[in-house]
Amino acid sequence: MADARWLSERLADLIQSGASGTLNLGTGVGTSIATVAARLALAVGRDDISWTPADDHPGDTLVADVTAVSRAVEMPAFDLDAAFRAFVADSAS
Numbered sequence: 788m789a790d791a792r793w794l795s796e797r798l799a800d801l802i803q804s805g806a807s808g809t810l811n812l813g814t815g816v817g818t819s820i821a822t823v824a825a826r827l828a829l830a831v832g833r834d835d836i837s838w839t840p841a842d843d844h845p846g847d848t849l850v851a852d853v854t855a856v857s858r859a860v861e862m863p864a865f866d867l868d869a870a871f872r873a874f875v876a877d878s879a880s
Contacts, residue, residue, distance in 0.1 A: 790870045797860065806859035813851025814865040823867075830871035 797812055821838040828836045853862055 790865075790874070793865050793870070797856075797862070800860040801856065804859045806856070808855070810856040810859065811851040811853055812856055813853060815851060815853040815857075815862065816865070817850035818867065826868060827871050827874075830868065830875050 793814075794812065801810065801812070825836070825838050828834070856862065
């Protein structure tokens, strides 16, 4: 999972690099919806919420294969918790 700022910076890097072809853009780290929801809840100060998967696939995640794009541009780490804290701060102002 990545936020719009992180993705837009990577897109700008790709455009400037002259890379071509089909490239997957993402963090390369799979994050389940339950994990995203739980970490966002913590970012807003809600540690009283629990998550139960609604189907038979509790750990399902999709992960972008960033091998090719990583050859074209630097792919800095993405900090999900920091992105949520920034989102909460921006929403409060």
